[in-house]
Amino acid sequence: MADLHFLANPARFRRFSQRVLPALSIVTALALAIGLYWGLVVAPPDYQQGDTVRIMFLHVPTASLAMGGYLLLAALGASLLVWRHPLAALMARATAPVGATYAAVCLITGSLWGRPMWGTYWVWDARLTSFLLLFFLYLGHIALSRAYDDSERGDRAAAILAIVGAINVPIIKFSVDWWNTLHQPASIMRMGGPSIDPSLLWPLFWMMGALALLFVTLVLLRTETEIDRRRLEIAENQD
């Protein structure tokens, strides 16, 4: 039966996720609390930006994770289109809004950082524009996956968008090297190692880990919901 095959993996996934979620949530909350205290209170100010540099602890991790999340979305899209993995579509639906939120947080914090340091909330340089496109790609994915009455068609259309849009991720990463931009070049993943002092770099890494945990927690939780929702849909269709 097709339905049994469909539920086999998601059901196992759901049991696994229900087992890890409570502990994961607690670890995430602790990690975030420590990271925020480290970044906002303990870490020193920057020599030229002063305390404004603390925006980095939210801005940089959300940027990386929004980009990483999109690559995950593309991988899920590929595993849906190529291998027809039943869980992939549900997880993609769960991931897109979380990624969109991270991208939005990155754009908002970046804007608030840009105003005092650069003198502007927004410019249309290659880095900012390509990142805005990432945000729109997430929104497009959310809209497209819900645009059809037949949710499987929506899943497939959104999967194609996710894969095509993944081209934008390396463009974001290298935009600051390929073109001259107002945004400064990479500080962490660059030739010659990070250009951030360890006293600022370690809390940044910590926040990166904490926000990654939050990302995983939210995606697991949302995937569970999607599995339940899809089950209800199937049950309704059988009536």
Added chain:
Amino acid sequence: MTPKRKMTPKRKRLWLLIGSLCVLGAAAALVLSALSDNIVFFYSPSQLAEKHVPPERRFRLGGLVEEGSVRKEGSEVRFRITDLNRSLEVVYRGILPDLFREGQGVIAEGALDRDGVFMAREVLAKHDEKYMPPEVAKALKESGRWQEGEGTKK
């Protein structure tokens, strides 16, 4: 000759995906390289010298604020933007960003006047990718291991 593996539907879909990704990637690379002149956010004084931008055409000029070139006359600021090769006189009336100072990277938007002076409408500060606490910056400067591109704040 080794016998050919049968193309299962999965395999076919995988190759189709890889193939379309390659085509897409190539297309994106072509478009971006064709557009690269337009994606450039600002011109340096040297690039400007090669371009011959006509007066009154709006564009952005980027570089460092030349040491010792900043003069304030009332609400008007005059300074030179340099790329350490060529430099250009800039006039600006308005509020400067906090990071603006001699030696700092800036991007000015505006147009050249008839005399080749850049009349800026907006001046933005561009900072580099280095972050460190003030004590570290001080120690590095004193030991001469790091030359600050941008003078310390005030």
